[in-house]
Amino acid sequence: MLIEVTGVSHRYGSRTVLADVTVSLDEARIGVIGANGSGKSTFARLLNALVVPTDGRVRLDGLDTARSARDVRRRVGFCFTDPDAQIVMPTVAEDVAFGLRRLRLSKAAVADKVQAALTSYGLDGHADHPAHLLSGGQKQLLALASVLVTEPDLLVLDEPTTLLDLANARRVSELVAALPQQVLLVTHHLDLLAAFDRVLVFHEGRLVADDAPAAAVSFYRGLLA
Amino acid sequence: MNVLGSYVPGTSALHRAPAGAKLAVLVGLGAGSVLLQSPVRVAVAVGVVLVGYLVAGLGWRAPVDQLRPLVWLLGFTLVFHLVVSGWPRATVVVGTVVLLVLAAGLVTLTTRTTALVEVVVKLCGPLRRIGVDPERVGLMVALGVRCVPVVITLAEQVRDAQRARGLTASPRAFAVPLVVRALRHADGLGEALVARGVDD
Numbered sequence: 001m002l003i004e005v006t007g008v009s010h011r012y013g014s015r016t017v018l019a020d021v022t023v024s025l026d027e028a029r030i031g032v033i034g035a036n037g038s039g040k041s042t043f044a045r046l047l048n049a050l051v052v053p054t055d056g057r058v059r060l061d062g063l064d065t066a067r068s069a070r071d072v073r074r075r076v077g078f079c080f081t082d083p084d085a086q087i088v089m090p091t092v093a094e095d096v097a098f099g100l101r102r103l104r105l106s107k108a109a110v111a112d113k114v115q116a117a118l119t120s121y122g123l124d125g126h127a128d129h130p131a132h133l134l135s136g137g138q139k140q141l142l143a144l145a146s147v148l149v150t151e152p153d154l155l156v157l158d159e160p161t162t163l164l165d166l167a168n169a170r171r172v173s174e175l176v177a178a179l180p181q182q183v184l185l186v187t188h189h190l191d192l193l194a195a196f197d198r199v200l201v202f203h204e205g206r207l208v209a210d211d212a213p214a215a216a217v218s219f220y221r222g223l224l225a
Numbered sequence: 226m227n228v229l230g231s232y233v234p235g236t237s238a239l240h241r242a243p244a245g246a247k248l249a250v251l252v253g254l255g256a257g258s259v260l261l262q263s264p265v266r267v268a269v270a271v272g273v274v275l276v277g278y279l280v281a282g283l284g285w286r287a288p289v290d291q292l293r294p295l296v297w298l299l300g301f302t303l304v305f306h307l308v309v310s311g312w313p314r315a316t317v318v319v320g321t322v323v324l325l326v327l328a329a330g331l332v333t334l335t336t337r338t339t340a341l342v343e344v345v346v347k348l349c350g351p352l353r354r355i356g357v358d359p360e361r362v363g364l365m366v367a368l369g370v371r372c373v374p375v376v377i378t379l380a381e382q383v384r385d386a387q388r389a390r391g392l393t394a395s396p397r398a399f400a401v402p403l404v405v406r407a408l409r410h411a412d413g414l415g416e417a418l419v420a421r422g423v424d425d
């Protein structure tokens with residue numbers, strides 16, 4: 001998808017958290033880095049209309065998020081940091097099926113898609129388990145499966161590996177790397193971005209660098225020095 | 226503990242029975258339990274429910290697990306009635322509670338939440354006329370079931386954090402952070418629901 005962010009500023013009350021961001025993205029792998037509170041999550045939330053900017057415009061393949069929020073959300077999947085907050089149904093299979101509601105498929109078609117998703121994300125055999133009994137890594141895999149089963153064109157991930165141990169973080173990032181979809185990944189795990197096409201650096205609400213991974217990461221390190 | 230959503234997969238006749246029928250029997254049993262006025266009848270009814278556990282392939286541990294959280298309550302009730310009204314009354318009262326808890330457990334253990342939610346949605350169908358969206362009601366039930374273990378986890382985190390800092394049990398020091406966490410969780414959940422297309 002072509003992501004066009006034009007003259008975007010966003011304020012919470014009188015506090016400006018994004019200031020005059022303009023960027024146009026259509027690469028397959030886009031990274032977003034920056035210090036805590038620099039505006040990364042707010043930027044990510046713009047892309048599926050969870051946040052509508054106080055100024056400026058965000059368009060995805062020409063769809064304005066302020067006017068076509070639903071259509072945008074159908075095509076943009078979003079994965080949050082805390083899997084517990086995004087698993088909304090009691091059992092694993094029910095949660096994966098939840099996202100398919102809007103497609104109005106038959107019961108059998110839903111069951112097939114759910115089964116296929118569970119198999120490809122290593123959750124086979126957990127279909128009827130209560131979601132709260134999964135490990136942290138499995139929960140994040142479930143969250144991903146539940147989003148990807150709806151076949152979005154763009155997947156936005158806000159620090160999906162932050163709460164995971166090394167092994168699970170690697171599993172999730174390998175899975176993400178293999179996706180056919182366009183991906184925008186917000187992360188503090190800078191090494192995940194090595195093979196990315198483009199990396200944005202945010203600092204105090206401003207987009208301060210937009211470069212290849214190595215250059216962007218060293219710019220970010222320079223900011224902290 | 227009998228947390229809802231503790232469905233145990235299986236293919237027994239009880240698993241395959243329609244959720245609506247199981248709920249109806251459960252409600253009927255609840256209403257009919259006032260008729261069980263002799264210890265023998267109560268024992269027979271409990272026996273029938275226990276057979277249900279076996280038919281469903283849940284094993285002997287399952288009914289014990291259902292009752293474990295109630296051990297103190299049941300013990301206290303038993304003693305109270307033994308003292309106040311003698312053993313026949315005591316066994317009937319305690320036996321009826323055991324019966325209903327076991328029966329409710331049997332239904333939740335053999336029925337997917339989705340199926341229970343569908344019954345709720347169907348029952349709420351007529352409410353559509355007064356502007357209630359049955360699908361929304363069903364979603365709320367499912368969300369409620371999902372939130373039970375989350376809130377338990379949050380409570381454990383708060384308690385652990387207090388212990389780690391050497392705070393002794395203070396209801397306010399427990400309630401305030403728990404409520405804050407629960408609200409934060411609700412915020413995140415709301416956002417996730419929107420992101421996952423709840424308003425479609």
Ligand SMILES: Nc1ncnc2c1ncn2[C@@H]1O[C@H](COP(=O)(O)OP(=O)(O)OP(=O)(O)O)[C@@H](O)[C@H]1O
Nearest residue numbers: 012015017034035036037038039040041042043202
């Ligand atoms: N709903 C909100 N209401 C008020 N202020 C908010 C809200 N959401 C975020 N903020 C503020 O906006 C600023 C940017 O937040 P944002 O979450 O975008 O940062 P971030 O770069 O994702 O940080 P982190 O690395 O900690 O996740 C922060 O100062 C934050 O406190």
Ligand SMILES: [Mg+2]
Nearest residue numbers: 040041042158
């Ligand atoms: Mg963030």
